[in-house]
Amino acid sequence: xxxxxxxxxxxxxxxxxxxxxxxxxxxxxxxxxxxxxxxxxxxxxxxxxxxxxxxxxxxxxxxxxxxxxxxxxxxxxxxxxxxxxxxxxxxxxxxxxxxxxxxxxxxxxxxxxxxxxxxxxxxxxxxxxx
Amino acid sequence: xxxxxxxxxxxxxxxxxxxxxxxxxxxxxxxxxxxxxxxxxxxxxxxxxxxxxxxxxxxxxxxxxxxxxxxxxxxxxxxxxxxxxxxxxxxxxxxxx
Amino acid sequence: xxxxxxxxxxxxxxxxxxxxxxxxxxxxxxxxxxxxxxxxxxxxxxxxxxxxxxxxxxxxxxxxxxxxxxxxxxxxxxxxxxxxxxxxxxxxxxxxxxxxxxxxxxxxxxxxxxxxxx
Numbered sequence: 022x023x024x025x026x027x028x029x030x031x032x033x034x035x036x037x038x039x040x041x042x043x044x045x046x047x048x049x050x051x052x053x054x055x056x057x058x059x060x061x062x063x064x065x066x067x068x069x070x071x072x073x074x075x076x077x078x079x080x081x082x083x084x085x086x087x088x089x090x091x092x093x094x095x096x097x098x099x100x101x102x103x104x105x106x107x108x109x110x111x112x113x114x115x116x117x118x119x120x121x122x123x124x125x126x127x128x129x130x131x132x133x134x135x136x137x138x139x140x141x142x143x144x145x146x147x148x149x150x151x
Numbered sequence: 152x153x154x155x156x157x158x159x160x161x162x163x164x165x166x167x168x169x170x171x172x173x174x175x176x177x178x179x180x181x182x183x184x185x186x187x188x189x190x191x192x193x194x195x196x197x198x199x200x201x202x203x204x205x206x207x208x209x210x211x212x213x214x215x216x217x218x219x220x221x222x223x224x225x226x227x228x229x230x231x232x233x234x235x236x237x238x239x240x241x242x243x244x245x246x247x248x
Numbered sequence: 249x250x251x252x253x254x255x256x257x258x259x260x261x262x263x264x265x266x267x268x269x270x271x272x273x274x275x276x277x278x279x280x281x282x283x284x285x286x287x288x289x290x291x292x293x294x295x296x297x298x299x300x301x302x303x304x305x306x307x308x309x310x311x312x313x314x315x316x317x318x319x320x321x322x323x324x325x326x327x328x329x330x331x332x333x334x335x336x337x338x339x340x341x342x343x344x345x346x347x348x349x350x351x352x353x354x355x356x357x358x359x360x361x362x363x364x365x366x
Contacts, residue, residue: 022239027364029248036185036213037159043212047231053239062268101271133275140250140276145238146362147157151248153358170257170289176354245255245363248265 024048025057025139028064030150032081033074037150038067042084044147049092057139058089058096060128064150065098065108070125082125089127096128097135154179155241158187160248167247168193174245175205182229182237183209192222210234252276253284253356255365256291260310261301266294267309269366274312277319284356285316287345288327292334295326295341313343327353 026045030037045055060067067085074080089096098108107123110130114122124130140146156175162168168190171181183190188209209221211228221228229237238244254273258265273285287295294310301308316324326345331337348356357363 040184043231044234048235051232051235062264133271137275137279140252140362147238147244148246148364151246151366173350174353176358243360243363245365
C-alpha cells in the first residue's frame with residue numbers, strides 16, 4: 022500500500038514523533054511505500070538540524086534524517102509552521118535576514134498543498150502526535 | 152473495515168478514550184498507543200462498544216515500556232508491524248488527540 | 249477526488265489547533281476535494297459569535313469561517329450533543345451548520361477516505 026504520515030509532535034516533548042518513526046520503519050519493512058512524511062505544527066522541530074541532544078538521549082532528528090536518506094523518502098515541513106518555529110532553509114533565512122539556516126538538508130519546505138497531494142496519492146494517511 | 156481509532160492519551164488525563172468510544176461503530180477497531188495504553192483496564196469486554204464487534208488492541212512496545220501487560224480479555228497486544236496491518240485493513244484512521 | 253472528513257474538536261483561542269485544521273480544510277478545498285467539516289466536542293465553541301480574542305492580542309480564527317462557503321465547503325455540521333453538553337443549544341452560531349447526531353458523525357466517518365481531527 023501507499024502510505025503517508027502527518028507528524029504533529031515535537032521530538033522529546035511527547036512520544037508522537039517517535040511512534041511515527043517506528044511506524045514508518047515497520048511499514049517500510051512490510052514492503053509498503055511511504056509516499057510522503059508531512060511535518061506539521063510542532064512536528065517541524067523534527068527537521069531542526071541545529072538541535073543538540075545529550076548523548077544518552079535519543080536524537081530523533083538524526084534518526085529521521087538517516088531513515089529519510091536510507092530510503093530516499095520525501096519529507097516535507099509545512100512552511101507556515103516552520104517559519105514560526107525558526108526552521109529555515111538557506112533561502113528562507115536570507116529572505117527574512119536571519120543569521121542561520123536550521124533545516125536539515127534531507128527535508129523540503131513547502132505548503133499544505135503537499136499534504137493534499139499526499140492525500141490524493143496515498144491509500145492511507147495516518148496522523149501522529151495530535 | 153471502516154475506521155481505526157488511534158488513542159494516544161491517558162484516559163485519566165484527557166477524555167480522548169471517551170470521545171473515541173462515543174464515535175466508534177461496528178466494524179471499527181481501537182488501538183491504544185503511547186499513554187493511551189493506560190486505558191487497558193477501562194476497555195473491558197462488557198463495554199457496550201465492544202459487544203458490537205469492535206476489536207481492541209494495545210501497542211505491545213508501549214505496554215512493555217510502562218511495565219504493563221494487557222489487563223482485559225478483550226484486548227489484543229500488537230506490535231508495530233501489527234499496527235501497520237491494522238492501518239491497511241481499515242479504510243481510514245482517526246487519531247484522537 | 250477523495251472524501252476528506254475533518255473534525256474540529258478544540259475550542260478557539262487556547263491553542264493553534266483550530267487554525268491548523270482550518271488551514272487543512274481550506275487547502276483541501278482549493279484542490280477541490282469532497283469535504284465534510286464537523287464541529288464537535290470543544291470545537292463547537294469555535295462557532296460562537298461575539299468572540300473577542302483581540303482582548304488577548306490574539307487573532308480571531310473563527311472570523312475566517314464564513315469564508316468556507318466561498319471555498320465551496322458547504323458540508324458543514326455541528327454535533328447537537330456537544331452543544332447540549334456545553335449548555336449551548338439554541339445559541340445563534342457564527343455560520344450555518346447542519347445539526348447532526350453521533351450516528352450521522354459515524355456515517356460521515358465511514359464514508360471518508362481520510363479523517364483528520366484537531
